[in-house]
Amino acid sequence: MQKPAHWRSADNRIGLAFIAPFVVAALVFMVYPVLESVRMAFYYIDPLNPDAQRFAGLANFETVLRDPLFWSSMGNAAYWTFTSIVLQTVIGVGLALLLHLPLRGISIFRGLLLFPYIVPTVVIALCWQWMLNPEIGIVNQVLRGAGLIDANIYWLATPDMAMLSTIMLNVWKYTPFVTICVLARLQTVPTELYDAARVDGAGVLRRFTDITLPQLAEVLAVVVVFRTIWTFNKFEEIYLLTRGGPGTSTYNLAIYSFEQSIANLRMGAGAATGVIMMAMLFLGSILYIRLFRFQEDA
Amino acid sequence: MDDNNAGRSRRKFLEDLSLLAGGAAAGTLVPALPAFAQTKSSASGTVRVWGEPGPYGGVAVDGMNEWAAKFAPGLKFQIESLSWDSVYVKLMTDLAARRPANCISVESPIAMQLMAQGLLEPLDDVVAKVGKNRLIDGAKWEYWGAWKGKQYVLPAHHQPHLLIVRQDIVNELGLGDPDKWDWNDLLKAAQTITEKKKDMAGISLALGRNLCTDYHFAALLHSAGGRMFDPSKQFEVVFDSPATVEALEYVKALLPYMPKGAVGNSFLEVVDSIATGKAAMAFYWGRPYGRVWDENKEIFKNLESYNHARHPKTGNRSNWNDFQGWCIPKANNPYIKEVKAALAYYQTSKVWPVRYCHSLVPNVSPVYKDVAADPALQTHPFYETKKRTINTYYVDSLKHSSSTANELLAGVNPLAGIVHGRAILAQTVQKVVIDNMKPADAAKWGAKELESVRKEHFSLVI
Numbered sequence: 092m093q094k095p096a097h098w099r100s101a102d103n104r105i106g107l108a109f110i111a112p113f114v115v116a117a118l119v120f121m122v123y124p125v126l127e128s129v130r131m132a133f134y135y136i137d138p139l140n141p142d143a144q145r146f147a148g149l150a151n152f153e154t155v156l157r158d159p160l161f162w163s164s165m166g167n168a169a170y171w172t173f174t175s176i177v178l179q180t181v182i183g184v185g186l187a188l189l190l191h192l193p194l195r196g197i198s199i200f201r202g203l204l205l206f207p208y209i210v211p212t213v214v215i216a217l218c219w220q221w222m223l224n225p226e227i228g229i230v231n232q233v234l235r236g237a238g239l240i241d242a243n244i245y246w247l248a249t250p251d252m253a254m255l256s257t258i259m260l261n262v263w264k265y266t267p268f269v270t271i272c273v274l275a276r277l278q279t280v281p282t283e284l285y286d287a288a289r290v291d292g293a294g295v296l297r298r299f300t301d302i303t304l305p306q307l308a309e310v311l312a313v314v315v316v317f318r319t320i321w322t323f324n325k326f327e328e329i330y331l332l333t334r335g336g337p338g339t340s341t342y343n344l345a346i347y348s349f350e351q352s353i354a355n356l357r358m359g360a361g362a363a364t365g366v367i368m369m370a371m372l373f374l375g376s377i378l379y380i381r382l383f384r385f386q387e388d389a
Numbered sequence: 390m391d392d393n394n395a396g397r398s399r400r401k402f403l404e405d406l407s408l409l410a411g412g413a414a415a416g417t418l419v420p421a422l423p424a425f426a427q428t429k430s431s432a433s434g435t436v437r438v439w440g441e442p443g444p445y446g447g448v449a450v451d452g453m454n455e456w457a458a459k460f461a462p463g464l465k466f467q468i469e470s471l472s473w474d475s476v477y478v479k480l481m482t483d484l485a486a487r488r489p490a491n492c493i494s495v496e497s498p499i500a501m502q503l504m505a506q507g508l509l510e511p512l513d514d515v516v517a518k519v520g521k522n523r524l525i526d527g528a529k530w531e532y533w534g535a536w537k538g539k540q541y542v543l544p545a546h547h548q549p550h551l552l553i554v555r556q557d558i559v560n561e562l563g564l565g566d567p568d569k570w571d572w573n574d575l576l577k578a579a580q581t582i583t584e585k586k587k588d589m590a591g592i593s594l595a596l597g598r599n600l601c602t603d604y605h606f607a608a609l610l611h612s613a614g615g616r617m618f619d620p621s622k623q624f625e626v627v628f629d630s631p632a633t634v635e636a637l638e639y640v641k642a643l644l645p646y647m648p649k650g651a652v653g654n655s656f657l658e659v660v661d662s663i664a665t666g667k668a669a670m671a672f673y674w675g676r677p678y679g680r681v682w683d684e685n686k687e688i689f690k691n692l693e694s695y696n697h698a699r700h701p702k703t704g705n706r707s708n709w710n711d712f713q714g715w716c717i718p719k720a721n722n723p724y725i726k727e728v729k730a731a732l733a734y735y736q737t738s739k740v741w742p743v744r745y746c747h748s749l750v751p752n753v754s755p756v757y758k759d760v761a762a763d764p765a766l767q768t769h770p771f772y773e774t775k776k777r778t779i780n781t782y783y784v785d786s787l788k789h790s791s792s793t794a795n796e797l798l799a800g801v802n803p804l805a806g807i808v809h810g811r812a813i814l815a816q817t818v819q820k821v822v823i824d825n826m827k828p829a830d831a832a833k834w835g836a837k838e839l840e841s842v843r844k845e846h847f848s849l850v851i
Contacts, residue, residue, distance in 0.1 A: 138485035139506055225650050226667075248653035250823060336598045337653050338819040353478050354810045357845075 125369070131362035138358050151363035160339060161347060161364065168343035171254065172323045175261045176315060182262065183269025183314075184307070188299075190270065191277045201274070208267040216331030219260050223247055250340030253333045257341050260328055265321075269314050276310040277303070316379055320372050344368050427456075427730065433463030436724050436731075437490040439480075441713075442470045443676070444748040446494055449545065449715075452735030452745075453728075460734075461727055471495070473600050473656055477810040484508065489718040492728045494545050496600065497534065497712045498794035502806025504534050504541040505849040510719040510729075511539040518733040519543065523757040527787035531801055533714040542714035543732055546746070546753035548674050549710035549786040550604060552698060555669040557691040558582055558589070567695045572612075572639060575670075575698040579646035582669045591646035593668035596822055599655040602815035603793065603808075604709040605672045609636040610814075611707035611791040612700040617808065617839055620800030624843055624850045629836035637821050637828035644822055652823050664688065672697070674711075675752035675782050678771065694751075694778045696789050707797070710790040739763060751775070751782040803849045804842055813838045 132152070135145045155161050190201050207215070222228050223246035234240045246256045280303070288298050326345035329335060335342040335350070342350075344364055352361030438453070440446025446468050453466040469490060471479050476495060480503075483489050493500070503509050516530065524530060524544070534542025552575070554567050562585055564578045579591030595601035610616065615632025618624040644651070648662050662668035663677045664684055671677075681689040696706045717728050735741040742760040746753055750771045755761040761783065771779060791797050793805040793814070808814065817835035820826040826834070843850075 138481050139503075139508060141485055141487075243649070245650040245653070248650035334598065336819075338598065338816070338823045340823070350811075353481050354812070356481065356807065356810070 128362045128365045128369075131359055132366045134359050136358035136362075137356055138352070139356065147359055151357070151359040152367070154357070154360050155351070155363050155367065160342065161344075163339065164342040164344050164347040167254070167341060168323055168345075171258060171261070171325075171329075171341075171343055172319060174258050175265075175322050176318050178258070178262045179266045179269050179318060180311065180315060183266045184273050184311075186266065186270045187273035187277055188303075190274055204267045204270055206267075207264045212264070212327045213331060215260065215264060216328060219256070219332060220247070223256055247333055248337055250337055253337055253341050257329050257332055260332060261322060261325065264328070265318065269318065272310055272314045273307060276307055280306045312380065316376050319379070320376065323372060324368065427460050427734070430461035430727050430730070431463065432461055432724060432727055434465075434724075436464055436466045436492065436728060438466055438468050439471055439490040439493045439495065440468055441476070441494065441496070442472055443752065445546070445745050445753045446470065448741065448745045448748045449494070449735055452738060452741035453731035455741075456731040456734035457727075460730065464724070464727060466492075466731065476600075477806075481810070484718070487721045489721060491717070491722050491724045492732070493716050493718065494713060495716075496806075496809070497532075497542070497714070497792060498802075498805035498809050500534050500542050500714065500716050500806075501536070501794045501801055501803045502849070503716065503718075504536050505803030508718055508720065509541040510717040510722075510725050511541055512543050512715075512717065512729070512732075513540050515543055515729050515733050516540050519736045520757075523759060525756055525758050525761055525784075525787070527784075527790075528712070528756065532712040532790075532792075532795055532798070534712075534716065534801070536801065536803070542716045543736065544712070544714045544756040546756055547710055547712050547787070547790070548753060549708040549782060549790060550608065550672050550674045551694040551696060551708055551781060551786060553663060553671045553673050553677060553692060553694045555663075555666075555688070555691050556693045558586060558669040562586075567693075567698075570695075570698040571701045572698050573701060576639070576642055576646075579643055579670065583646040586669065589666065590648040590651075590662065590668040591670060592643055593648055593654070593659050593662040593671040594640070594643065594651065595654045595656065595659050596640070596644075596647070596651045596815075596818055597653045597655045597658075598812045598815045598819060600809055600812075600815075601654075601656045601659065602818055603812060604711075606636065606640065606814050606818050607793045607796075608672065608697060608707050608709045608791065609639055611709075611797055612636075612697065612703065612705040613639075614700070614703040614705065616796040616799075617793065617814075618796070618802055618804060618843065620796075620802060620850075624802065624804060624847075626836050626839045626843055628839050629832050633817075633832040633835070634828045637818065637831055640818055641821055641828065652819065663692070675779075676749065678751060678775065678778075679749050682771070690774070692778075693775075694781055696781060696786060705797075706789040707791040708786055708789050710786065710792055712790075712792065712795070739765075751779040754783040754786075804839075804846060807842050807846055808839065811838065811842070813842070 133147055133149075135147045135150075137143065186204070190197060190204070222230050225231060225243040225245045225248070228246075230246070231240070231243045234244070245252060247253050284302050285298055288302055293301065323343075324345055325343065326349060329341050329343060330346055330349070333341045335346040345368070348361045348364035348368070351357045351364060436453075438446065438450050440449070450466045450468040457464040457466060473496070477499060480493075480495065480499065500509075528547065530540055530544075532547075533544045534540070552567060559565075559567060559578065562581055564581060565574065567578075570578065575592070582589060582591040594605045610633060613632035613635045615628070615630050615636060617626065617628050619627045648654070648658075648667055650658075659671050659673055660677050660680060663671050663673065664680045666685070666688060675694070678689065678692060681692060697708055699706050715732055717725055719725065736757075739759070742755065742757065743763055743765045746755050746760070746766060747769050750769045755766065760766065793802065793808060795801050813835055816838070817831050820831035820834055821828055
């Protein structure tokens with residue numbers, strides 16, 4: 092039954108009232124900063140004299156694109172993002188399959204799984220710094236106790252190990268997000284599909300590749316896109332754990348942008364880096380979704 | 390001195406201090422130095438004071454609060470500590486947000502950058518009240534921060550890093566007198582210690598991308614006769630020099646005798662390495678003495694500091710001396726008048742400057758002659774066994790003083806703050822010790838970065 096027009100109008104007003112706080116928050120905290128960043132990318136701005144701004148045209152983009160550190164930061168960001176996402180996806184799907192098993196008390200494990208995701212990053216980074224301390228950290232103590240290493244590993248003091256450490260932290264913290272999303276989808280897959288496959292003689296691997304994975308494709312596409320964007324933009328985990336070091340071995344573009352803005356006093360160049368990152372992620376996301384034919388399948 | 394005596398002595402000292410403070414509060418113990426008229430202020434609120442980690446900033450603020458209690462009862466001065474490696478970021482973001490602290494004590498290169506950028510209030514009127522002729526011999530007002538004829542920074546202390554050694558290890562291995570060492574002797578000593586003492590590194594330097602590395606490397610650079618900029622030629626970049634290459638090669642030669650992980654180390658790790666006995670020598674300010682006094686009396690007993698080893702050719706023994714002082718942001722600061730009065734009050738008291746130095750002996754050296762000569766200064770228990778070391782920090786180091794903000798004391802350099810913000814010296818060192826770049830190429834890289842700083846901020850130095 093269709094509601095009278097004045098009811099629909101009242102519904103609309105209530106709907107608008109409910110959505111208004113989000114729209115206002117989005118305008119203030121998302122849209123405005125993005126537009127301001129785009130504007131700043133075309134100006135010379137010294138943060139100590141923020142009132143003395145000069146139009147720079149494309150000079151900030153030129154500065155950034157000519158800087159070898161920008162390109163090495165991009166390489167680091169790509170490596171860190173790709174490795175983190177692959178590990179998060181593989182481990183996340185594996186954990187989701189385990190947590191999907193109808194075992195007694197499994198809900199406790201499902202609840203515990205969220206722990207790394209809900210703890211503030213600054214707390215995690217500080218804990219990891221202590222855990223990875225070469226002299227007194229628990230990681231080296233355990234590895235030495237188990238006889239796996241003879242000499243202490245300097246997790247954050249060598250370029251390769253520092254990158255590995257930041258990836259480990261990212262994977263540990265965000266794998267639960269993948270697991271929860273995949274688990275939710277798994278619980279909606281009709282069990283009849285598996286029953287029919289068993290009748291047809293399909294083994295575990297075949298059921299996984301021919302039923303589970305295709306059913307997960309859509310959710311994985313969304314999860315991977317979101318995780319890629321969020322991981323590529325990540326600042327706080329790397330900055331808190333290594334500050335981009337040793338040297339510039341764990342610089343990504345977010346840290347590069349921060350250093351340009353604050354340490355180098357080049358707010359325009361920092362903003363230009365942000366604009367470049369935004370464009371890359373926008374194009375990458377479109378490409379990715381098209382490759383997965385997400386829209387058509389949905 | 391055994392531990393019990395040390396403990397009694399420390400307790401006695403603290404009792405004396407409380408008596409001193411009580412007397413000062415009553416206004417009966419020591420009259421203020423140059424007397425000047427104090428005017429009352431009706432201002433109210435909290436006066437934010439930035440200082441580096443350590444008790445001395447808090448002591449100065451206690452002195453300022455004593456002024457407030459007498460002359461501005463509505464005001465409360467409050468210390469906010471900024472850790473060294475985040476100081477630049479905090480300063481820049483707060484200044485950009487137009488919300489600076491009302492009074493700042495910060496590393497001298499950064500203070501000088503702020504001074505040349507026109508962000509600070511001139512303090513010549515405060516200097517006149519404090520006493521222009523009080524400065525210790527061997528120091529000049531400009532070392533703390535003067536620009537184009539005006540004083541912008543009021544001295545708080547001077548703070549050189551020296552060569553800290555474990556005298557027991559040096560003696561045991563027959564390594565000679567550290568005061569007579571040149572670079573080759575220091576390298577040999579570091580090697581010998583590493584080879585002969587199990588689980589002990591010969592020397593601990595910071596090599597991470599941080600301020601501490603900048604300060605350690607700068608001392609070597611200046612000892613070798615090199616520098617970043619030439620103030621006599623409009624701050625032309627002179628970093629791409631044989632002296633820089635030599636200093637970088639020396640760091641590389643010392644690296645095998647440093648703690649593993651030195652390439653990531655900063656202030657804290659260097660102090661840790663000395664305080665825990667993981668290293669026998671370090672470049673450091675006086676801070677470890679307080680730490681080992683509290684944590685390991687045996688190490689305290691055996692710790693001594695010397696002016697740095699001589700460069701074999703130049704004979705330089707340059708340290709990196711932080712001539713640190715108080716400055717006042719001039720914009721968005723409603724308490725300029727009150728901060729000036731409070732600074733003058735605490736600095737002309739005989740009690741507060743002594744307490745300031747006493748709060749972390751021998752890390753913060755006295756800057757005024759009358760304070761340095763005050764018998765009260767020597768009541769600190771460290772004087773019982775560390776008089777020579779304290780004297781080296783306080784007095785003897787001055788003739789070897791250098792700084793990135795005033796390289797080889799040849800001219801104030803406001804570009805140094807930006808250089809440190811970008812960690813250019815530390816990154817140059819890391820190119821060699823992490824990326825295995827040739828020192829000559831790293832020097833060229835560093836020179837290019839410095840040229841970029843000069844080009845972008847040339848207006849600061851003309």
